[in-house]
Amino acid sequence: MEGAISSVPNTRIAVVTGGNKGIGFEVCWQLASGGITVVLTARDETRGAEAVEKLIALGVTNVVFHQLDVTDTSSIATLVDFLKTRFGKLDILVNNAAIGGVEYLQELDTSEETFAGMDFDQMLEWMVKNVRERIDSAKKGVQTNYYGTKHVTEAVLPLLQSSSEGRIVNVSSIFGLLRLISNEKVRRELSDIDNMTEERLDELLNRFLRDFEADALEACGWPMGCSAYKVAKAAMNAYSRMLARRHPALRVNCAHPGYVKTDITMNSGVLTPEEGARNVVKVALLPDGGPTGKYFAEGEEASLCEVPAGWRRVHGPVRRPSADELACLPCHVV
Numbered sequence: 358m359e360g361a362i363s364s365v366p367n368t369r370i371a372v373v374t375g376g377n378k379g380i381g382f383e384v385c386w387q388l389a390s391g392g393i394t395v396v397l398t399a400r401d402e403t404r405g406a407e408a409v410e411k412l413i414a415l416g417v418t419n420v421v422f423h424q425l426d427v428t429d430t431s432s433i434a435t436l437v438d439f440l441k442t443r444f445g446k447l448d449i450l451v452n453n454a455a456i457g458g459v460e461y462l463q464e465l466d467t468s469e470e471t472f473a474g475m476d477f478d479q480m481l482e483w484m485v486k487n488v489r490e491r492i493d494s495a496k497k498g499v500q501t502n503y504y505g506t507k508h509v510t511e512a513v514l515p516l517l518q519s520s521s522e523g524r525i526v527n528v529s530s531i532f533g534l535l536r537l538i539s540n541e542k543v544r545r546e547l548s549d550i551d552n553m554t555e556e557r558l559d560e561l562l563n564r565f566l567r568d569f570e571a572d573a574l575e576a577c578g579w580p581m582g583c584s585a586y587k588v589a590k591a592a593m594n595a596y597s598r599m600l601a602r603r604h605p606a607l608r609v610n611c612a613h614p615g616y617v618k619t620d621i622t623m624n625s626g627v628l629t630p631e632e633g634a635r636n637v638v639k640v641a642l643l644p645d646g647g648p649t650g651k652y653f654a655e656g657e658e659a660s661l662c663e664v665p666a667g668w669r670r671v672h673g674p675v676r677r678p679s680a681d682e683l684a685c686l687p688c689h690v691v
């Protein structure tokens with residue numbers, strides 16, 4: 358392709374979204390250390406450029422920065438132009454960028470001492486208690502975590518198809534597990550990939566936001582506590598599986614990194630960003646011809662339907678809305 362670098366024909370090229378900090382930064386470091394040319398992207402030019410400088414100071418040279426706000430279509434188009442001109446293909450896309458979709462309480466002590474003596478569930482409980490959910494942040498969560506991932510993916514698909522085996526890793530979460538959605542109809546639809554469509558996913562997300570505005574989340578069987586994050590990740594998991602089916606030559610998988618101490622978790626968590634990134638990179642570097650359309654939790658293939666033990670305390674019982682609730686509330690997913 359015109360403008361492609363010809364001196365490195367055998368180098369694999371990876372794009373990582375949200376690469377300036379947290380797990381994304383560590384993914385860039387680990388991929389680059391393994392000899393892959395990494396395009397570290399970040400929505401903020403300064404933060405992104407500083408992250409690349411940090412990586413270069415750590416000893417890798419095969420990292421370049423490009424601006425990317427996953428919610429901005431012109432920013433996505435500019436990145437695609439850059440990739441076409443500079444490399445002419447893309448081998449690995451790591452859709453890592455995300456937000457919590459919540460408002461974080463100000464002036465919280467998020468130092469190590471706060472979490473000393475807390476177990477996994479207590480930390481999760483602390484995190485969910487210390488955020489507030491508002492419709493604006495929920496909308497941003499859905500826009501960034503589902504539509505951002507989808508739009509970046511669609512834009513780079515032709516470049517991934519120019520690779521001998523393009524790979525997409527969508528950084529997912531145990532918060533996207535289907536069992537956290539108590540509305541059985543929604544859960545069934547999200548797991549029935551044969552009959553799912555992108556239009557139906559749009560409808561479900563719109564309904565979720567309408568039910569959010571009507572204060573009807575619990576009654577309509579949507580997940581509670583970081584609800585927009587959970588619903589957007591569940592939609593992203595479904596989209597990934599659809600994509601894997603549509604493009605059998607690609608490897609499209611979701612990876613839950615583990616519960617990691619980063620800004621999104623307010624520094625709670627049990628893993629370091631480096632450990633979390635290892636779980637993502639493992640999926641990105643699965644051998645050729647490996648699994649596609651799968652969900653990996655902490656590096657191992659897992660089921661989207663399991664809820665780890667102890668979770669009921671944090672997320673509440675998985676309950677079905679009653680027939681009366683379904684009849685009188687504005688939850689149309691029946």
Ligand SMILES: NC(=O)c1ccc[n+]([C@@H]2O[C@H](COP(=O)([O-])OP(=O)(O)OC[C@H]3O[C@@H](n4cnc5c(N)ncnc54)[C@H](OP(=O)(O)O)[C@@H]3O)[C@@H](O)[C@H]2O)c1
Nearest residue numbers: 375379380400426427453454455528530616617619620621
């Ligand atoms: N930490 C965990 O326990 C955990 C568990 C499960 C899944 N995950 C997933 O792991 C991934 C990385 O999260 P993290 O824990 O590393 O959180 P983080 O430290 O908060 O990093 C999030 C990254 O996403 C970027 N981002 C947010 N909105 C963006 C946008 N519109 N365009 C481009 N970049 C954007 C952020 O950029 P700014 O610096 O500009 O904000 C930042 O670089 C996410 O997909 C998250 O859902 C994390």
